[in-house]
Amino acid sequence: MEKANVLEMKKIHKAFGGLKALVDVNIELRHGEIIGLVGDNAAGKSTLMKILSGAYHADEGSIFFNGREVAITNPRIAKQMGIEMIYQDLELCPNLDVPANLFLGREVITKPFIRFLKKRIMEDETVSILRKLKIDVKNPGLRIDKLSGGQQQAVAIGRAVSFNPKIVIMDEPTANLAVVEIDKVLDLTLRLKEHGISIIIISHRLDDVFRVSDRIYVLKHGCIAAVKEKAKTNKEEIIKLMFMEAHERQGQRARQ
Numbered sequence: 313m314e315k316a317n318v319l320e321m322k323k324i325h326k327a328f329g330g331l332k333a334l335v336d337v338n339i340e341l342r343h344g345e346i347i348g349l350v351g352d353n354a355a356g357k358s359t360l361m362k363i364l365s366g367a368y369h370a371d372e373g374s375i376f377f378n379g380r381e382v383a384i385t386n387p388r389i390a391k392q393m394g395i396e397m398i399y400q401d402l403e404l405c406p407n408l409d410v411p412a413n414l415f416l417g418r419e420v421i422t423k424p425f426i427r428f429l430k431k432r433i434m435e436d437e438t439v440s441i442l443r444k445l446k447i448d449v450k451n452p453g454l455r456i457d458k459l460s461g462g463q464q465q466a467v468a469i470g471r472a473v474s475f476n477p478k479i480v481i482m483d484e485p486t487a488n489l490a491v492v493e494i495d496k497v498l499d500l501t502l503r504l505k506e507h508g509i510s511i512i513i514i515s516h517r518l519d520d521v522f523r524v525s526d527r528i529y530v531l532k533h534g535c536i537a538a539v540k541e542k543a544k545t546n547k548e549e550i551i552k553l554m555f556m557e558a559h560e561r562q563g564q565r566a567r568q
């Protein structure tokens with residue numbers, strides 16, 4: 313039996329002035345599923361996910377979360393619903409340590425003694441999150457800018473997970489990482505899935521998308537050009553779909 317959808321985005325349209333960034337986009341995400349979102353530069357990937365995370369508003373269309381229509385009017389509402397987006401620039405504070413980054417915006421400013429206790433709680437919680445996700449940061453007391461790119465990405469993922477999300481969106485999580493680090497981030501992505509989190513991963517690296525995704529959505533010029541089960545497609549086909557124009561696709565379909 314097919315798993316139920318945790319998320320449906322239906323007939324999403326978004327324009328920036330005269331530029332149609334998204335046209336009639338439909339996306340479904342099943343419980344515990346990882347979908348890859350691929351497409352050339354400016355295809356509309358980040359825009360679509362920013363609509364889901366409440367950073368942008370769609371001009372038209374609807375979003376269903378666990379079967380119920382929802383109005384994601386700002387990022388706070390998305391977070392409350394359990395939708396976490398990890399942006400390409402990670403939004404970490406380079407001069408703060410790992411616990412401070414994990415709890416950024418959540419630390420309560422109180423009397424010095426309580427603050428000390430809170431710090432301890434945050435540190436313990438950090439260790440438990442890092443351990444739960446098998447994130448390899450030996451010394452969480454280090455400033456973020458002293459960690460490698462992969463470790464920083466892992467901390468950003470840890471931070472997202474600390475909110476107990478149902479859905480995590482990752483925008484290019486493996487860009488600019490060394491090969492060993494890419495492997496670790498992808499393993500971590502698969503571990504989130506084991507914890508029951510549904511994931512949408514945007515990536516230019518098709519190897520990565522093929523390694524973790526169950527299904528792949530191809531966006532082109534703001535439209536969904538194709539949706540493929542990973543097991544029933546290959547990189548060559550996805551590349552063709554990313555770059556083939558609509559009329560060529562129709563021609564190909566007619567010939568089949």
Ligand SMILES: Nc1ncnc2c1ncn2[C@@H]1O[C@H](COP(=O)(O)OP(=O)(O)OP(=O)(O)O)[C@@H](O)[C@H]1O
Pocket residue numbers: 328331333351352353354355356357358359360
């Ligand atoms: N805030 C904005 N104002 C104006 N235009 C925007 C804005 N955000 C995105 N766009 C435009 O919308 C289109 C889609 O952009 P988007 O960032 O979603 O593409 P993308 O698929 O994420 O590309 P990339 O792979 O380069 O990250 C682009 O033409 C972009 O210039």
Ligand SMILES: [Mg+2]
Pocket residue numbers: 357358359483
């Ligand atoms: Mg983008």
